[in-house]
Amino acid sequence: MSTPYLPLPVPVRRLTFAYEGDQVRLVSEQHVNMILPPSDPPELLERQAGFRVILRNERGELVYGRVLSNPFQFDREVFDRDPEHSIRREPNPSPRGTFVVLVPALDNARRLEFFGHPLKPKAHLEPQRRLASFTLQPTAKR
Amino acid sequence: MGVQDGNVVGMTKIVDHGDPSVRWNLVILSEGYQSSQLDQFHNDAQNFVTRMYQTAPYDELWCGINVYRIDVSSTDSGAADPMGCGGTGYAPHTYFDATFCGDGTIQRLLTVNDGTVHDVVNAQLPHANMILVIVNSTEYGGSGGSVATFSLADGADEIALHEMGHTAFGFADEYDYYQGCGIDIGHNNYTGGEPGQPNITTVTDRSTIKWNNLIAGTTAMPTMSNPDCTQCNNGPNPVPADTVGAFEGAGYYHCGLYRGQYACRMRALGNPYCGVCQQVIRRMLAPYMVSWTYGTNTIGAGQTQDWWLWWPTYPGFEAIGVQVATPGNELQTENPGIQQNSDGSTTYFISVVNPGGGDVEFHFRGTAL
Numbered sequence A: 001m002s003t004p005y006l007p008l009p010v011p012v013r014r015l016t017f018a019y020e021g022d023q024v025r026l027v028s029e030q031h032v033n034m035i036l037p038p039s040d041p042p043e044l045l046e047r048q049a050g051f052r053v054i055l056r057n058e059r060g061e062l063v064y065g066r067v068l069s070n071p072f073q074f075d076r077e078v079f080d081r082d083p084e085h086s087i088r089r090e091p092n093p094s095p096r097g098t099f100v101v102l103v104p105a106l107d108n109a110r111r112l113e114f115f116g117h118p119l120k121p122k123a124h125l126e127p128q129r130r131l132a133s134f135t136l137q138p139t140a141k142r
Numbered sequence B: 001m002g003v004q005d006g007n008v009v010g011m012t013k014i015v016d017h018g019d020p021s022v023r024w025n026l027v028i029l030s031e032g033y034q035s036s037q038l039d040q041f042h043n044d045a046q047n048f049v050t051r052m053y054q055t056a057p058y059d060e061l062w063c064g065i066n067v068y069r070i071d072v073s074s075t076d077s078g079a080a081d082p083m084g085c086g087g088t089g090y091a092p093h094t095y096f097d098a099t100f101c102g103d104g105t106i107q108r109l110l111t112v113n114d115g116t117v118h119d120v121v122n123a124q125l126p127h128a129n130m131i132l133v134i135v136n137s138t139e140y141g142g143s144g145g146s147v148a149t150f151s152l153a154d155g156a157d158e159i160a161l162h163e164m165g166h167t168a169f170g171f172a173d174e175y176d177y178y179q180g181c182g183i184d185i186g187h188n189n190y191t192g193g194e195p196g197q198p199n200i201t202t203v204t205d206r207s208t209i210k211w212n213n214l215i216a217g218t219t220a221m222p223t224m225s226n227p228d229c230t231q232c233n234n235g236p237n238p239v240p241a242d243t244v245g246a247f248e249g250a251g252y253y254h255c256g257l258y259r260g261q262y263a264c265r266m267r268a269l270g271n272p273y274c275g276v277c278q279q280v281i282r283r284m285l286a287p288y289m290v291s292w293t294y295g296t297n298t299i300g301a302g303q304t305q306d307w308w309l310w311w312p313t314y315p316g317f318e319a320i321g322v323q324v325a326t327p328g329n330e331l332q333t334e335n336p337g338i339q340q341n342s343d344g345s346t347t348y349f350i351s352v353v354n355p356g357g358g359d360v361e362f363h364f365r366g367t368a369l
């Protein structure tokens, strides 16, 4: 059985994070009603490679997750007008920045986790792990 | 430095397709424009909107997209140009502290203080899905990340379209090197797991590859292999340009990772998004397109109802489903199906199940492509 995905606005947490190196902290949380994509399939979130954001309930079960481009900029994309060399990556000597994650404000969501390759340049082949974990405050009943 | 060096003047919706809670919202901010130059920013933002509208598949998804312009004025004009990268040493006072040579070594790396950008956007439009900053400089440059930054130089808007692929749609890079062909060490063979990103894969089986619906039965799989895994796969395309298959060389590796088409904007600037990337963008933006209710009904406790919907084209919808009329009630759906008919039309199927203990009223809805 599947839960029907309906393209309708839902309560969403807009979470702003700041990081320096591999240290990340939650800076702010806003609540907004908007449409979100459905959760990626659990087998993709648990097994495949790459950065993902995962919401878990109090029993640790996955309740929502998305594969995202890694927002931790341990390398920078460099562009050039030369069509033969228009894009490349360069390691970032001082990774720091701010990013936003949008997740549904689910009543049963207790933790938000970042999962993926280690936070350093050229880590694409290294074993994946939990990168950070945050306790979510219960959302006020609407 | 920073927010003392200017003002947030205000926000204007420049593409209006409805309430931001039901649309995909792009925000464009100005950096390095003095108050007297904001009219120019209005033109520059409009030029990007026109460029995006002319870029497939955004053209066909336009009704699901809002664009907001946030006018931010700066004390000085342009972006810093440090001498450390061979620049002029120009150091203007601007709101988001835009600078070339953003990492201290690469001139074209044009960066802004993304924390300040998020502060402004969070305050002005918390519904934002994607954030772009246009920097008032005619020197070529840009950067990606949670905020995509680009200058006014010819072709720099390509940077924004590439970075939107990463930030908004989760695409991997499709180029098969890291710093450059012939420069990299350790980028010959990918030995990791299947990437979660939708546009690169380790799979060459036509029945299980992520984009199997786009591959013609006559297309060889893999479509293009790399004969020398110590080098980038830069040979000529063996198939017509619009062929979707499996082309070896992607995700920073010469071998072992495949992309869906020979060329793509995620592989090199100046190309269209490939068919695989376009399909992902269509699927991700479909929920923001106008949705309609096709029927309303009541289902009794423990009952199952089979619903179908006919549409004259294939495919006609990206999402069908049911919505309970009273929040708090619960229904489940089973066996969703799509059938392409011989006359080119589509029939959609879905079973609605009421596991609860009372009657539940629901709407049967579809979201048009």
Ligand SMILES: [Zn+2]
Pocket: B174, B199, B264, B265, B266, B273, B274, B275, B276, B277, B278
């Ligand atoms: Zn692509």
